[in-house]
Amino acid sequence: DxxxxxxxRYQVTQFGKPVTLSCSQTLNHNxxxxxxxxxxxxxxxxxxxxxxxxxxEADTPDNFQxxxxxxxxxxxxxxxxxxxxxxxxxxxTSRDWGDQPQHFGDGTxxxxx
Amino acid sequence: GESVGLxxxxxxxxxxxxxxxxxxxxxSASDYFIxxxxxxxxxxxxxxxxxxxxxxxxxQRVTVLLNKTVKHLSLQxxxxxxxxxAVYFCAEIQGGTSYGKLTFGxxxxxxxxx
Numbered sequence: 001d002x003x004x005x006x007x008x009r010y011q012v013t014q015f016g017k018p019v020t021l022s023c024s025q026t027l028n029h030n031x032x033x034x035x036x037x038x039x040x041x042x043x044x045x046x047x048x049x050x051x052x053x054x055x056x057e058a059d060t061p062d063n064f065q066x067x068x069x070x071x072x073x074x075x076x077x078x079x080x081x082x083x084x085x086x087x088x089x090x091x092x093t094s095r096d097w098g099d100q101p102q103h104f105g106d107g108t109x110x111x112x113x
Numbered sequence: 114g115e116s117v118g119l120x121x122x123x124x125x126x127x128x129x130x131x132x133x134x135x136x137x138x139x140x141s142a143s144d145y146f147i148x149x150x151x152x153x154x155x156x157x158x159x160x161x162x163x164x165x166x167x168x169x170x171x172x173q174r175v176t177v178l179l180n181k182t183v184k185h186l187s188l189q190x191x192x193x194x195x196x197x198x199a200v201y202f203c204a205e206i207q208g209g210t211s212y213g214k215l216t217f218g219x220x221x222x223x224x225x226x227x
Contacts, residue, residue: 004156033215040121042202042217043157090156097213099145099164099206104156 003027004105006091012111013081021076021108023091031097032074034066035090037107043090049074050097078110086112121200123222132190132225134201136218141184142208147215148177148188152199160188160201190223198225 005024013019025032031050035043047056049068063085065077078085088107094100126132138146144165149157163170163177163186170177176189186203203218 006156040220042220045214092156101147101159101162102215103159104149106154106156109154 004091004093004103006089006105006108008108009106010109010111012113013078014113015083016080019078019081019110021078021089021091021110023074023076023105024072025074025091025093025103026072027093027095027103028071029093029095029103030071031094031100032068033092033094033102034064034074034076035092037088037090039087046076081110081112083112086110121220121222123224125224125226126193128193128195128225128227130193132188132193132197132223134188134190134203134221134223136186136188136203136221138184138186138203138205138218140205140207140209140211140216141181143205144208145206146177146179146186147204147206148175148186149202149204149217150197150199151202151220157202193223193225195225195227198223 003026007022033048034046037043046060063079067075088109090107092102092104094102147162148160150160151157161172161175161177163179168179174191178187200220200222202220204215207214
């Protein structure tokens with residue numbers, strides 16, 4: 001049973017057209033994360049929410065935003081996608097921050113036309 | 114640190130052989146380590162973890178070894194099967210000033226031949 005669910009699995013958008021990716025979890029975990037993963041690379045953390053507190057990584061472009069309206073859902077908004085934003089976007093959760101395993105969804109593969 | 118390379122290390126084994134995947138980590142203050150398996154088109158899947166007060170931990174067909182002296186982690190897979198073919202990432206929960214951040218190693222591609 002999927003515990004971290006990402007929709008859609010594949011998303012195609014046009015250069016500069018805003019796009020939203022969604023993530024939901026059934027684990028009731030406090031922390032939700034968004035990672036970007038490019039081909040043949042490791043996932044790179046963009047930001048995370050601890051409950052309602054948003055924490056941005058210093059090198060995450062301003063083009064990337066996130067919303068967490070409740071415990072179960074988290075969204076990744078890309079305001080003006082560029083060609084370099086084509087990647088797999090992974091959502092993960094953990095019960096708490098710190099020495100905890102993170103549980104990943106299967107990702108959304110974003111293509112930019 | 115983060116992976117930036119385009120060419121991941123590869124390991125090819127025959128079905129039934131044992132596999133050993135190695136990883137060097139960067140932060141001597143890190144206390145918690147995880148191995149993930151990532152199949153094509155899927156997200157990373159938790160395999161096994163280990164805390165710094167241990168040097169070995171065993172799961173089903175997998176063993177993780179930790180050597181904090183040289184900052185080295187390894188994953189041993191016994192009787193490797195074709196379904197084990199995937200990219201394997203070691204990851205550390207950062208200690209010190211970046212406490213709590215999960216940082217991945219560069220990954221190793223494991224290919225198991227029938």
